[in-house]
Amino acid sequence: MSGHDFSEWAGDTGNRWREHIDRFEGMLTEIGDAIVAHAGFAPGERVADVGCGCGPTTFAIAQTVGSEGHVAGLDVAPQLIALAEDRARDSGLSNVGFEVLNCETGTPAGAPFDRLFSRFGVMFFGDSTAAFANMRSWLKSGGRMDIAAWGAPSENPWFGGVGGVMASHFDMPPPEPDAPGPFRFGDAEATTAMLEAAGFSDVTVTEHRADQPFGGPGSTPAEAVDFVLRALGMQDLLNEASPEKQAAVKADLEAMFAAHHSDAGIMMPGCSLFYSARA
Numbered sequence: 001m002s003g004h005d006f007s008e009w010a011g012d013t014g015n016r017w018r019e020h021i022d023r024f025e026g027m028l029t030e031i032g033d034a035i036v037a038h039a040g041f042a043p044g045e046r047v048a049d050v051g052c053g054c055g056p057t058t059f060a061i062a063q064t065v066g067s068e069g070h071v072a073g074l075d076v077a078p079q080l081i082a083l084a085e086d087r088a089r090d091s092g093l094s095n096v097g098f099e100v101l102n103c104e105t106g107t108p109a110g111a112p113f114d115r116l117f118s119r120f121g122v123m124f125f126g127d128s129t130a131a132f133a134n135m136r137s138w139l140k141s142g143g144r145m146d147i148a149a150w151g152a153p154s155e156n157p158w159f160g161g162v163g164g165v166m167a168s169h170f171d172m173p174p175p176e177p178d179a180p181g182p183f184r185f186g187d188a189e190a191t192t193a194m195l196e197a198a199g200f201s202d203v204t205v206t207e208h209r210a211d212q213p214f215g216g217p218g219s220t221p222a223e224a225v226d227f228v229l230r231a232l233g234m235q236d237l238l239n240e241a242s243p244e245k246q247a248a249v250k251a252d253l254e255a256m257f258a259a260h261h262s263d264a265g266i267m268m269p270g271c272s273l274f275y276s277a278r279a
Contacts, residue, residue, distance in 0.1 A: 009124065013233070014077030017053065020231035021083070025056055026216030031148060031272055032057045032119050034208055036064070038274050039146035044068040045114040048138055050103050050147075051075055051121015055084035055096070061117065062096045072110050073098040075121070104131040111138040116145040116279075120272075123149055123184040132198035139279035145200065149185035151207065151271035156183075158212045158268035162228055165252045169245060170237060188273055200277035212270035214257065219265045221257035225250055 008014070017024055036057060041047065043066040049058045052073035062071045073096060075081050084098045099108050104125045116139055125131035139145065153160050159182070166172055175181055178190075185191040188205040195203050213219065215227035229235040229250075238246050257266045 009075070009077040009080075014079050016231050016233060017077070018079050018083060020227065021054055023216035023219070023227055023231060025054070027212055027214065028119065029056070030210050031208065031270075032060065034210070035117075035119050035146060035148040035272075035274055036060050038206065038208075039115070039117055039144075039276075041065050041069075041115065046110065047071045047115040047117055048108060048111070048113045048135075049073045049121075050116065050118040050135065051124075052084065052098070053077075053080050053121070055087055055098065057117065057119045058084065058096055058098070059087070059091060059093060062093050065095065067095055070095045070097070070110065072096075072108050072113070074101045074103055074108055076100065076102050103135060105134060107134075107138060112140045112143070113138055114140055114143050116143065116147075118147040120148055120150070120182070122147055123182055124180040126180065128178075128184070128194055129198050132195060132200065136199045136279050141279060143279045145275075145277045145279065147275050148208070148272050149191070149275065150182050151273050152186040153183050155186075155271035156212075156269070158214050158270055159183075161256050161268065162232075162253065165249065165256055166234065166237070168252070169241070169249050185273065185275070188275075191273075191275060195275065195277050200279060203275065203277040206274040206276070208272045208274055210270055210272075211267040213264060214260070214266040214268050217265045221254045221261055221266065224257040224266045225253045228253060 041061055041064040045065045047061050049071055052058045052075050055073050058071050058073035073084055078100045081098045081100050088096050101108050192203045215224040260266050260268050
């Protein structure tokens with residue numbers, strides 16, 4: 001669970017995300033709503049939504065900026081953009097558009113924008129400073145950026161619990177702090193310095209804590225185990241193990257999830273960081 005190469009989002013990682021889209025989006029709905037509210041979009045603004053996936057935040061922002069505004073949903077994964085475009089047709093919203101784009105190096109149609117936004121879509125670039133400098137070039141002078149990134153792994157037991165179980169059964173190399181991955185921007189001081197090096201100013205950091213419904217709202221412990229193995233790409237690791245070891249891993253994961261199970265699902269503490277800055 002050390003993260004993914006950015007290019008994998010156009011392949012296996014993106015495929016898994018799309019296959020399990022309801023569970024992934026169900027886990028992140030509360031945080032998506034919170035970062036959209038934190039950003040405080042105004043009617044008429046033009047917004048770029050980076051790493052938009054299948055578009056839930058794109059559509060939420062579009063409803064806020066209204067018919068005079070516009071939101072460009074951007075993602076490197078064509079299979080996710082295809083589903084977002086299907087949803088856009090069903091939504092009836094005329095102020096959204098989607099584009100397959102490597103945001104580390106490309107420039108989207110519609111630039112420059114008033115605002116730049118991302119919910120967990122910016123932690124997988126090969127060179128963060130270069131990527132943010134590129135994205136800053138899409139903004140009008142003084143334009144605002146708002147991004148959500150995960151806090152430290154120690155503050156997110158929904159991740160650490162799974163990692164602990166897997167590490168107790170397999171030799172798992174520790175992740176490199178600055179390598180592409182979900183917790184790359186969990187160090188607020190280092191991330192602020194990176195954003196300033198990329199040319200942003202007035203960087204602020206707001207901590208957001210909320211329980212995560214692991215595997216989506218209403219998941220059972222068994223469904224959460226299935227989500228870990230299939231959606232988070234752990235099944236390949238298990239396939240190399242003996243049947244006895246596979247059973248032991250599943251049992252340990254299920255017991256860990258059972259300790260957090262309620263009528264709402266598998267509710268586990270989570271911490272994210274909202275970074276805001278000006279171009």
